[in-house]
Each structure stands twice: as C-alpha cells, then as structure tokens.
Amino acid sequence: MAVFAVITVGALLGMVRFGPVKLGAAGVLFVGLLVGALDKDIAPAVPAGVSALGLALYVYTVGLESGPAFFRELRSQLPVMAGAVVALALTAVVVGYVGHSGFGISGPFLAGGYAGIGTTTPGLAAAQEASADPAQPAVGYAIGYPLAVVITILFISAIAARRRWVARRDPDSGLPPVLVTRTVQVEHETAWGEVPGVADHRVLASEYRPEGGEVQVARGLGRLRPGDLIVLVGGEDDVRAATERLGSTAPVHLLDNRRTVDYRRVLLTNPVLAGHTIAELGLGERYGAAVSRVRRGDVDMLAHDDLVLQLDDRVRVVMPRERITEVSTYLGDTETKVSEVSAVSLGLGLTLGFLIAIPSVTFGSTTLALGTGAGPLVMGMILGWRRRTGPLVWTLPTRANLTLRQIGLLLFLAVVGLTSGYSFRQNAFSLFGLKLVAVLVIGAVVSYTLMVLIAKALGQSRERTMGLLSGYVGNPAITAYANSRVTDSRVNNGYSTLFALAILVKIVCIQLIVGL
Structure with missing residues (x-):
C-alpha cells in the first residue's frame, strides 16, 4: 500500500511545473523520501526485491531502445564518446577529491551525489549495491538530482542563446524534423x-x-x-x-x-x-x-x-x-x-542480463561489477542492436517498451525513497548537507563545462551539443527543454549517442568513489 501510495502522490508531484521543467518520475523519489522520513521502522518493512525488479525492467528496456543508435553512431561519433568518458572520469576525480579530502565526506554519500548530478538511476543502484549502508547513496542522489536539472537547464539556455557557433564537422541538420x-x-x-x-x-x-x-x-x-x-x-x-x-x-x-x-x-x-x-x-x-x-x-x-x-x-x-x-x-x-510482449524474448533477455551482471573484479578494497544496474542495460543494448535472432524478436513494441520502463522506474524510485527517507532527514538538513551541496555544485559545473567544451572543440553544432549534454546528464526532461528551444533532429541524435554510454561509465566511476 505504501509503495503504490507513494507512486500515486509522487506522480502527481511530477506533473507540477517548476519553471521550464517538471520533475516527472523523480517526484516519486522525493515523496518516498518524505514518507520514509516519518519513521525509522518503515525502511526495514519494504521488500528490497521490488527495487531490483523495477530497476532491471527500466535499464533493459532503455538498452533495447538506445542500442541501435549507440552502435550506429559508434564510428562517426567515437571522438565525442571518448571525450564524454574523459569528462565523466575527471568529474569523478573532482567530486571524490574535493568531497573526501576537502570536506571529509565518505565515499557512499559522494557516489550517490555523483549519480545525482548525472541523474542516473542505475548509478544510484550501483552505489547502493557497493555500500554497506544503502541509504547513504540515496541521500547524495536526492541532493544532487535537483541541482543537476537546474544547472543543466541554465547551460542549455546559454548554448541556445549562442547564434554564432562554428560547427566544422556537423554542418548538416540531418533528417528533417518535419x-x-x-x-x-x-x-x-x-x-x-x-x-x-x-x-x-x-x-x-x-x-x-x-x-x-x-x-x-x-x-x-x-x-x-x-x-x-x-x-x-x-x-x-x-x-x-x-x-x-x-x-x-x-x-x-x-x-x-x-x-x-x-x-x-x-x-x-x-x-x-x-x-x-x-x-x-x-x-x-x-x-x-x-x-x-x-x-x-x-x-x-x-x-x-x-x-x-x-x-x-x-x-x-x-x-x-x-x-x-x-x-x-x-x-x-x-x-x-501493439502492447503484447513476448515472454520468451523478455525473460531470456533479462536472464542473460542478470548472468553478465554477476562476475566481478576486485582492486584492493574496490570491487567492480556490472550489477543489476548495468548487466541488463548492456544486454538490452546488444539485443536491441541485433533486433532478432532467428524466430526471436528482441525489440518490444514502442508502447510496451515505454510502459514497462515507466513501471520499472516508478517501483525502483518508490522503494529507494521509502528505504532512505529517515537517513535523508538526519543528514540533508545539516552542515553536512550544505557541504555535500557545495561539492556537488562544483562537480556539476565542472562536468557540464567539460562536455560542452569537448563538443565545441570537436566541431559539433550548437544543436547537437545541446543533445549531447542532455544525453551526458541523462535526463529526458532536459532533452524536452532542449527541443523546446530549437527544432532540429540533431538534438535527439546527440542524446541517443551518449545516453547509454554515460550510464555505463558513471556506474564504473560510482563503484570507485564508494571505495574512498
């Protein structure tokens, strides 16, 4: 009852417009945190398996949709992809060094905050799996997420206002929008x-x-x-x-x-x-x-x-x-x-995704694994790219894909909010919370600035840069805002180029930050 009540109220909150954006599914997380903060006994009562199932459905369906675009753009956009990897790695270094050495904040909080300024739900799951206390990354994520949306919107607005933008390697508008x-x-x-x-x-x-x-x-x-x-x-x-x-x-x-x-x-x-x-x-x-x-x-x-x-x-x-x-x-x-789902291909795809999520590699005190946040995502990207194997059709009808994705995301965020609310109440509204906000603002500004400079240095157009930044951060609300500022297919193409790749890189960086 609590899970679905949180989903209901959170979805209503997600419809409320705050300036140019809406919270969308993230509204469920914040309502979950509010409810979870009411009593410390709520968290142990919530079944953790619901969260894992929801996350798997979300990342697998994302992979099915983004896989074809990722592999199609791999050769032509390889320099941009490499630049995004470098920017994400440097951001992880900044957040980890400033937060741990400068402010004495522990790795799990920083890892969650890094996931928050990247608005990556699978990254939050990876941080929770790698942390002794799963509530700590959720606190960082809840603080970083709204900061990411606000700061990225400001960056997109600044880019959209730039009329003179040299695009040596991206002169075409690609496919016509109309x-x-x-x-x-x-x-x-x-x-x-x-x-x-x-x-x-x-x-x-x-x-x-x-x-x-x-x-x-x-x-x-x-x-x-x-x-x-x-x-x-x-x-x-x-x-x-x-x-x-x-x-x-x-x-x-x-x-x-x-x-x-x-x-x-x-x-x-x-x-x-x-x-x-x-x-x-x-x-x-x-x-x-x-x-x-x-x-x-x-x-x-x-x-x-x-x-x-x-x-x-x-x-x-x-x-x-x-x-x-x-x-x-x-x-x-x-x-x-149009809403039918092949239970055989969906079940087999998720099974394979969980299988590749199991192996891990240990470096000192840090253990790296794809986990439930990246295993189904990687498998979904591969199978979405392949589209079919003999009689098995891996792709899902668009409506079915979006429905499963939304259900999975809402379940995951509701459970994370309920299980982390009490810890959020204890840590967010304090001097510690202000320190974490400062670290994440620095990290977000450095991260987004690096991505924009890399795209511009590689000769990408203003429109594609807006899409690349949206995919780099990984938030559909930001993409919608970018599309409201310009009408160009390069916005969505840029988003597809980096969205899945950024999730995978963030998951690796997050597991490294947890070990601080």
Whole structure:
C-alpha cells in the first residue's frame, strides 16, 4: 500500500511545473523520501526485491531502445564518446577529491551525489549495491538530482542563446524534423536519379502520373518529361530544391485522387517482419506498393530501402486501391498486438542480463561489477542492436517498451525513497548537507563545462551539443527543454549517442568513489 501510495502522490508531484521543467518520475523519489522520513521502522518493512525488479525492467528496456543508435553512431561519433568518458572520469576525480579530502565526506554519500548530478538511476543502484549502508547513496542522489536539472537547464539556455557557433564537422541538420508532401508539375526533362536529394535519401516520390496517363505508385522511375506530375516527400528545403529542378508546384494534388492509387498508415504488428528493412518487405514485388514514411513513436522518418523496421511502427504505404486489404493483412495492422510482449524474448533477455551482471573484479578494497544496474542495460543494448535472432524478436513494441520502463522506474524510485527517507532527514538538513551541496555544485559545473567544451572543440553544432549534454546528464526532461528551444533532429541524435554510454561509465566511476 505504501509503495503504490507513494507512486500515486509522487506522480502527481511530477506533473507540477517548476519553471521550464517538471520533475516527472523523480517526484516519486522525493515523496518516498518524505514518507520514509516519518519513521525509522518503515525502511526495514519494504521488500528490497521490488527495487531490483523495477530497476532491471527500466535499464533493459532503455538498452533495447538506445542500442541501435549507440552502435550506429559508434564510428562517426567515437571522438565525442571518448571525450564524454574523459569528462565523466575527471568529474569523478573532482567530486571524490574535493568531497573526501576537502570536506571529509565518505565515499557512499559522494557516489550517490555523483549519480545525482548525472541523474542516473542505475548509478544510484550501483552505489547502493557497493555500500554497506544503502541509504547513504540515496541521500547524495536526492541532493544532487535537483541541482543537476537546474544547472543543466541554465547551460542549455546559454548554448541556445549562442547564434554564432562554428560547427566544422556537423554542418548538416540531418533528417528533417518535419516532412512535407507536394505535387510537382515537371517542366524540365530530368532523370529521376539526378533530382537533388534523391541519391542521399532526402527526397522520394510516392505517386506519379505521366502526361495523359493514370496515377500510379512511383516505382522504378526513369526520365521525367514535361507534363508529368509527381508527388515528392521530404523536408521543406529538400522538396523546394527538387521542385525548382523539375518545374513548379502543380495546381492539383495527386493524393486527392484516390480512385486507382490509395495510401494509408498501416501498423506493423507482424513479428516475422520486425527487424527487416523496408526493401526486405518486398511490397513492390508482392503488391506493387511503396513505403513513403515510417512513424516511430513521435518521430516521422522518410522511408528508404535500408531503414530497419520494428514492431509498432506506423508505415505509410502507397498502393493500388484493390490491394489495401492484402497489404494490411501482410503487415499485421492489429491494434491489440501493439502492447503484447513476448515472454520468451523478455525473460531470456533479462536472464542473460542478470548472468553478465554477476562476475566481478576486485582492486584492493574496490570491487567492480556490472550489477543489476548495468548487466541488463548492456544486454538490452546488444539485443536491441541485433533486433532478432532467428524466430526471436528482441525489440518490444514502442508502447510496451515505454510502459514497462515507466513501471520499472516508478517501483525502483518508490522503494529507494521509502528505504532512505529517515537517513535523508538526519543528514540533508545539516552542515553536512550544505557541504555535500557545495561539492556537488562544483562537480556539476565542472562536468557540464567539460562536455560542452569537448563538443565545441570537436566541431559539433550548437544543436547537437545541446543533445549531447542532455544525453551526458541523462535526463529526458532536459532533452524536452532542449527541443523546446530549437527544432532540429540533431538534438535527439546527440542524446541517443551518449545516453547509454554515460550510464555505463558513471556506474564504473560510482563503484570507485564508494571505495574512498
């Protein structure tokens, strides 16, 4: 009863806006601390296994989602990743040295504080596993977390205000944040492959009508001649450039004529197709159809042959009108399956994650292990990257993934708050608490400054730097704030690049700090 009451009230607190941000799930932690502070006998009564289960669900689902982006960006973003590792290690040194040598604060409190300024819940779990008193890291985490959110927001605001920002190695805005569809009347004879944006998958055609002919699905286009009509899909700038090359915007829109060719979004729920590319679907050969867009979560992506699909994707298909039922049946299009979870793949993935969490290495008084905070995360990243193994589909439908993640995080934070509240009451509101705040403010400012300087020195754009800092800190609320300041896909790409890596590095540093 106490756990779910804390979740209820904490979730309500998380909805309250404090300036530009909301606490979100962290509201559960603070309500848990408040309730746990009421009586010292509350902590022993809370089942610790609930916390471990919640954490495992959270980090495993995070790994499944972030794994593909991490391995995809590994080569191109390796210098940035290496810089982030260095910055996190130096931050650990600053927090450990200043806190232990300068203020006499013990390792578990500092480790929790380091996790707090990194807003890493798995890091808190690693600190608790490595500490004799699990309540001490929770005190540091609860103090560091709000400091991290406030200070990072200030950093993001400062970066957003910088209009002149040299980006030697990141000049492109990547994928367009908004896709547009436009019917173009061809006025200049042009080979389709020579149209700007076609070769690099920034513009595609969905429907085509040759002069005097019928509307058809745009497949295998050759030379376009004056009088032809073609529907272009892509970002506003790319479509405009392609339009100027071909001719001008047509007075009619081909998509309004749905007599012979139709289009609709079809939900991909056929598990056999998950993990395959659009080309491997064979829609053109089977049904004379083509994919123009893929919507995953809240992101609309331009389709291309090499785009890998996953369960719960909404695929926009252009097809002959009489093949609609066949295409929908082939892709699945069953709403009841979007929240289904394969117990076999989920159970096996978590089992493997717990297995790799067991081995440990001891250096003097410090023991390093992946633990329940990193084992399932690493395994989730690998399996999410692989997507499927034979008949086993490792990825989860987006809605199911987010639901399990949220449940796991809420359970973990509620238990941590309840079991640590009394210790928080004894330590946070004292001279000791002020010392810890001072150490963590210094650590946070040093950490975030290092990350921004490294990104700028490596030629990253202002927008990607905002995303990199968000992923480096690892807080979705910060990412949302960054997206509210600029509209650019590089923000989310930067977040995905560092989010999982930063968690792993923080877990290692935290275990070293505990040994102080």
